[in-house]
Structure formats: structure tokens, C-alpha cells
Amino acid sequence: MNILVINSGSSSIKFQLIQMPSKTLICSGLVERIGEKDAILNYKTDIVNLKKTHPIKNHNDGLTRVVNLLLDVDKGVIKNTDEIAIVGHRVVHGGNSFSNTTLITEDVKGQIGEFAALAPLHNPNNLIGIEVAEALFPNAKQAAIFDTAFFQTLPEKAKKYAIPNELYKKHKIQVYGFHGTSHKFVSEKAIQYLKLKTSKIITIHLGNGCSMTAVVDGKSVDHNLGFTPSNGLIMGTRSGDIDHAIVFYLVNSLGYSLEKVNTLLNKESGMYGLTGYSDLRDIQAQAEKGNEDCQLALAMNAYRIKKYIGAYVAAMNGLDAIVFTAGIGENSSVIRAMVCENMDYFGIEIDKSINELRSSEIREINTSSAKTKVLVIPTNEELEIAKQAYNLVNSL
Structure with a gap:
């Protein structure tokens, strides 16, 4: 099963195509300095190591370039988009609504959008990644993995602010945690x-x-x-x-x-x-x-x-x-x-x-x-996302 992982950050897009459950990396890349005239796109496979400078204006532009590379006749690694079974997305803020990996629905997208006010540099870009992927991979399952999930174990003394209790109980104002x-x-x-x-x-x-x-x-x-x-x-x-x-x-x-x-x-x-x-x-x-x-x-x-x-x-x-x-x-x-x-x-x-x-x-x-x-320790958020997305879909 091929899983494309998209980590659409505040100024970059990381991506990996991973075969699961073997955890085999098929290709990877990074678009960085998005919004700058010298934005850089890196793309790596076993036989291709490409680095180009493009005037990439925004995340939509960057993600479209990534998908075009995946499908490229000479440099690409897939023949058509149906070869991608799952697209796993990093989403920064899930509030208290999401403590586990979840399949993306219109309701889920709506809630991700609502949390944009709490993560203005991230959730909007995460949502763009989801919507572009839905359009480009219409037959793939889309899964969201939330940055906030790992912090569900924070004790109350560490996650609660010293403000009126009603703001915590009713409005869920607390430490959520990220990355x-x-x-x-x-x-x-x-x-x-x-x-x-x-x-x-x-x-x-x-x-x-x-x-x-x-x-x-x-x-x-x-x-x-x-x-x-x-x-x-x-x-x-x-x-x-x-x-x-x-x-x-x-x-x-x-x-x-x-x-x-x-x-x-x-x-x-x-x-x-x-x-x-x-x-x-x-x-x-x-x-x-x-x-x-x-x-x-x-x-x-x-x-x-x-x-x-x-x-x-x-x-x-x-x-x-x-x-x-x-x-x-x-x-x-x-x-x-x-x-x-x-x-x-x-x-x-x-x-x-x-x-x-x-x-x-x-x-x-x-x-x-x-x-x-x-x-x-080199982090590999993309592999972690692929593992969680695979386990979710495999359990359905």
C-alpha cells in the first residue's frame, strides 16, 4: 500500500511516498522558503536527486509542483494517482476534538478550519494540503494526524492556566501542545x-x-x-x-x-x-x-x-x-x-x-x-504519520 505523506508547514512542505507496511521509502522531498523568490524544491528517489529554485508563491503552488514530479514521465515514481491508497496529513491543532488519527470528512475539515485562529501559520496551510490532495488524488483515503494528540497525557497541573475555571471547563482554554x-x-x-x-x-x-x-x-x-x-x-x-x-x-x-x-x-x-x-x-x-x-x-x-x-x-x-x-x-x-x-x-x-x-x-x-x-536524532514525522494512517485504515 502506497501512502503519500504531506507535512504542510508554516514555510515549507515536506513529503514522502512510503510503501506500507514494509516502511519502504519510495521518494521524498522538501519545498522550502515558500513565498520567497528563491524557494527551493528538493526531490529524491533511488535514481533522481533533483534540486531546483522556483518562485513558489504559496502552498497550493508548491503542492501542485510536488504532484507533477510524482507523475513525471522521466523522474516520477507513479503512473497514475490511483497508485496512492492513502494521503496522510500533518495537522497542527486539533483542540480537544481529535486525540487520534482520523479519516478526513467535510466535518473534520470544518473543525480544522475553526482551529485556524489558534494556529494561524499552520492550520490554514494544513487545510490547503488536504484540499489540494483531495482534488489530485480523488480515490485515495485522506487521513489527519494531529500534533496535539501526543499531549493528551499532560497532567492537569501542567496544562491548566491560572485563569477562571469556567474558561477551562466551558471554553477549553488550556495547553494543547504541538510538534x-x-x-x-x-x-x-x-x-x-x-x-x-x-x-x-x-x-x-x-x-x-x-x-x-x-x-x-x-x-x-x-x-x-x-x-x-x-x-x-x-x-x-x-x-x-x-x-x-x-x-x-x-x-x-x-x-x-x-x-x-x-x-x-x-x-x-x-x-x-x-x-x-x-x-x-x-x-x-x-x-x-x-x-x-x-x-x-x-x-x-x-x-x-x-x-x-x-x-x-x-x-x-x-x-x-x-x-x-x-x-x-x-x-x-x-x-x-x-x-x-x-x-x-x-x-x-x-x-x-x-x-x-x-x-x-x-x-x-x-x-x-x-x-x-x-x-x-533525525525526526521522521512523515514515517510516523504513515504508520498511524496505515494502522487506522487497516483497522476499518
């Missing part, structure tokens, strides 16, 4: 790799969107994104943690509209607001050239991560390992080194030479004497 597919995948890999019967692990997902999760014995017990994927760490264009009174100051004293504040905090803040760049590769390059704004932004980014590590060690009363994953976590030796610097109190010490190495496999970058393991 759950990634945190679930890498935490399970870490437990298997370390052969732990009991475990206390912090997973650190660093990309354009960033998040951290405290995981005890494979279950999430705390997470630093909340009601929406906008607080916590400093992200590409999102501010992360901020004093909520600043919102009122912007509105009441500086004349901002609420819509403008929302745009400011979601699309104009974070690393972009600090430096003028949202892509960490550009920021690191400028920092190396002496750009002080970029240097400070990197320091702020690492400092915020370090604070959450401390908080989660306290919450779990211990630490076996920290895991770096996702685009920045897997590829930026600079950020990993800055995060792990002066963390020996927690048993965190990295080998600088090993940290600089690149690999597509799980690897330890801690020193041999370190008490805490520091792992770099």
Missing part, C-alpha cells in the same frame, strides 16, 4: 537507543517553529507551547514567551489594532524581528561576519532553551538525556554548542569535534564522561 508527532517519534527512538526501562528525557524540536517536551517513560508530562503554537522558545517569526501586558500597551498606548498585534507576534517577531532574517542559516552566516544583532539573537535563542531545560529537569526530578531534532536541531552545531555550554551542573557536556559531524543516523555528541546523554 507532537516529532516529539513522539524521537522520544521513542531515544528510549530504544539508550535501552532504558524508565526514562526522563527532554526533546528539543528546533525549526522555523520550536518546542520542547518533558517526557517521562515515553509520556509527555510538560510542554512549552500552549493554547496556540506561539509561546515558549524564540522561533523564526514568532516571539515565544512575552509579557501579555505588552499586547495591551501596543493597543492602548501605541495605537495598534488587535489584528496588527497578531501579525506582529506571529509573522514579524522572533529571529526575524531581531535580525531581519527568519532562516537560521542566514543568521549564522551574518553572525560570523560580525553582525551584532545576529550574534545577540543566537545568544537569546540558546538562553531561552537553556531555561526550559532547567525547568524540565526540576519538573521531572532528573534527566537521562536531551534530544535535538528537526531542521535546526539536527543541522546547527552552533545552536547545540551554545545550548550545552556551561550546563555541566546537569551533567550536560558535549564533545565539540563530534558535535561538528553530520550524520543521518542517531548519534551521541556528549563527552564519554558526561552523566547526561546528548543525542541528535
Whole structure:
């Protein structure tokens, strides 16, 4: 059974075509820097390794290009769309409505759309991915896998805000958590790799969107994104943690509209607001050239991560390992080194030479004497999505 997995993110589209249940990867790719004139489309099969720069305007355009590649006479891997049995979609926000993988219906799409206000950079793009896939693969089953599902195990003391109880009970205002597919995948890999019967692990997902999760014995017990994927760490264009009174100051004293504040905090803040760049590769390059704004932004980014590590060690009363994953976590030796610097109190010490190495496999970058393991684990949200979609359809 061929399953096409579409991970339609805030500024990128990841895709994989996977044969299940063998978990055989047929092809994969990434469309990144969507909306920029130098958007990049990567496409890989056993015999094709293609990288092109296109002016990809939006997610609809990007997904259409992906499907055209799959069907290409020379480079494609399928002859017609009926060869795709299931399309699995990553959906960021499912609220309390979805705790498991579900087949997509008009009602499900409606609810995904309703949650767009809580995940404005993601749910709209997730929904576009679904609607484009429905049109291009009319005979395939469409399945949604929700980022919020992994955080159903958060204890009430961790997911409830200190606001009137009615807002929690009636309106479901609480911590939902995001990047759950990634945190679930890498935490399970870490437990298997370390052969732990009991475990206390912090997973650190660093990309354009960033998040951290405290995981005890494979279950999430705390997470630093909340009601929406906008607080916590400093992200590409999102501010992360901020004093909520600043919102009122912007509105009441500086004349901002609420819509403008929302745009400011979601699309104009974070690393972009600090430096003028949202892509960490550009920021690191400028920092190396002496750009002080970029240097400070990197320091702020690492400092915020370090604070959450401390908080989660306290919450779990211990630490076996920290895991770096996702685009920045897997590829930026600079950020990993800055995060792990002066963390020996927690048993965190990295080998600088090993940290600089690149690999597509799980690897330890801690020193041999370190008490805490520091792992770099490539996430594979697409494989996790394929597994869950296959299991759902197979159980019907």
C-alpha cells in the first residue's frame, strides 16, 4: 500500500511516498522558503536527486509542483494517482476534538478550519494540503494526524492556566501542545537507543517553529507551547514567551489594532524581528561576519532553551538525556554548542569535534564522561504519520 505523506508547514512542505507496511521509502522531498523568490524544491528517489529554485508563491503552488514530479514521465515514481491508497496529513491543532488519527470528512475539515485562529501559520496551510490532495488524488483515503494528540497525557497541573475555571471547563482554554508527532517519534527512538526501562528525557524540536517536551517513560508530562503554537522558545517569526501586558500597551498606548498585534507576534517577531532574517542559516552566516544583532539573537535563542531545560529537569526530578531534532536541531552545531555550554551542573557536556559531524543516523555528541546523554536524532514525522494512517485504515 502506497501512502503519500504531506507535512504542510508554516514555510515549507515536506513529503514522502512510503510503501506500507514494509516502511519502504519510495521518494521524498522538501519545498522550502515558500513565498520567497528563491524557494527551493528538493526531490529524491533511488535514481533522481533533483534540486531546483522556483518562485513558489504559496502552498497550493508548491503542492501542485510536488504532484507533477510524482507523475513525471522521466523522474516520477507513479503512473497514475490511483497508485496512492492513502494521503496522510500533518495537522497542527486539533483542540480537544481529535486525540487520534482520523479519516478526513467535510466535518473534520470544518473543525480544522475553526482551529485556524489558534494556529494561524499552520492550520490554514494544513487545510490547503488536504484540499489540494483531495482534488489530485480523488480515490485515495485522506487521513489527519494531529500534533496535539501526543499531549493528551499532560497532567492537569501542567496544562491548566491560572485563569477562571469556567474558561477551562466551558471554553477549553488550556495547553494543547504541538510538534507532537516529532516529539513522539524521537522520544521513542531515544528510549530504544539508550535501552532504558524508565526514562526522563527532554526533546528539543528546533525549526522555523520550536518546542520542547518533558517526557517521562515515553509520556509527555510538560510542554512549552500552549493554547496556540506561539509561546515558549524564540522561533523564526514568532516571539515565544512575552509579557501579555505588552499586547495591551501596543493597543492602548501605541495605537495598534488587535489584528496588527497578531501579525506582529506571529509573522514579524522572533529571529526575524531581531535580525531581519527568519532562516537560521542566514543568521549564522551574518553572525560570523560580525553582525551584532545576529550574534545577540543566537545568544537569546540558546538562553531561552537553556531555561526550559532547567525547568524540565526540576519538573521531572532528573534527566537521562536531551534530544535535538528537526531542521535546526539536527543541522546547527552552533545552536547545540551554545545550548550545552556551561550546563555541566546537569551533567550536560558535549564533545565539540563530534558535535561538528553530520550524520543521518542517531548519534551521541556528549563527552564519554558526561552523566547526561546528548543525542541528535533525525525526526521522521512523515514515517510516523504513515504508520498511524496505515494502522487506522487497516483497522476499518
